[in-house]
Amino acid sequence: MGSAASHWVRWHDDYDQPGSFLAQRLRLVTGHVAAAIAARPAGPVRLVSMCAGQGRDVAGALDGHPRRGDVVGRLVELDPANVADARERLAGSGLEVVEGDAGTAAAYAGFLPADVLLVCGVFGNVSERDIRRTVSALPGMCLPGARVIWTRHRRSGDLTPTIRAWFAEAGFREVAFDAPEHMEIGVGVHELAEPLFTFV
Ligand SMILES: C[S@@+](CC[C@H](N)C(=O)[O-])C[C@H]1O[C@@H](n2cnc3c(N)ncnc32)[C@H](O)[C@@H]1O
Numbered sequence: 001m002g003s004a005a006s007h008w009v010r011w012h013d014d015y016d017q018p019g020s021f022l023a024q025r026l027r028l029v030t031g032h033v034a035a036a037i038a039a040r041p042a043g044p045v046r047l048v049s050m051c052a053g054q055g056r057d058v059a060g061a062l063d064g065h066p067r068r069g070d071v072v073g074r075l076v077e078l079d080p081a082n083v084a085d086a087r088e089r090l091a092g093s094g095l096e097v098v099e100g101d102a103g104t105a106a107a108y109a110g111f112l113p114a115d116v117l118l119v120c121g122v123f124g125n126v127s128e129r130d131i132r133r134t135v136s137a138l139p140g141m142c143l144p145g146a147r148v149i150w151t152r153h154r155r156s157g158d159l160t161p162t163i164r165a166w167f168a169e170a171g172f173r174e175v176a177f178d179a180p181e182h183m184e185i186g187v188g189v190h191e192l193a194e195p196l197f198t199f200v
Helices: 007-017 019-039 056-062 079-088 128-141 160-171
Strands: 044-051 069-078 094-099 114-120 141-152 170-177 187-194
Touching: 007 019, 019 044, 019 056, 019 141, 019 187, 044 056, 056 079, 056 170, 069 079, 069 170, 079 094, 094 128, 114 128, 128 141, 141 160, 160 170, 160 187
Parallel strands: 044 069, 044 114, 069 094, 114 141
Antiparallel strands: 141 187, 170 187
16 A cells, blocks of 8 residues: 555555454454344345445455345445445445445435444544444444444453443343453444333
8 A cells, every 4th residue: 555545544454464453353343244144134134334444344244145135235434545445345235335424324324224233443433422422323223133243442441341331221232242362352243122212
């Protein structure tokens, strides 16, 4: 990648280094996205990825997936070079990649509620307040039984226990939480288990 590449383009370079932290994280995320697609009922599977980067996780999950043809949806990414890269990776799939601000509801218009939502590489880059607001907004973006796949580093002041509690409070059931000892990363999978409210 040339020196003119943006920070968020260069951030992806480590994906190409076998054994790197990002390459290992990618394997975990890709497996969970593929499983989330497989778990959905027959018919179209709507997928949304926030701050999608180069879409490597989604492309990896679709590669050879028996339900590849069912998957439709949208990846939202701000960096135009990453958008171009993701479009190339996902060409021929049912997914579109748009250049836009993933922090606005308009970015997902027509694609919500979704079956599978990716929030990867986001919670390590925004404030605690914004993580909590995002988690509490997720039920409104999800079909019943939809899965959210998310990541967050576990460095000093590990916030992942708190984020997992916020998911529970928002009505999600934890399907998986990967926290490999040798990696300072947490990969969470949460499934929407409860409607927004139930009359008492
Ligand atoms: C840490 S990377 C994660 C990329 C991808 N989700 C992954 O895990 O491989 C964060 C990405 O968010 C993008 N980004 C930052 N702010 C954004 C925003 N407001 N809306 C959409 N994308 C944004 C950056 O350009 C960058 O590609």
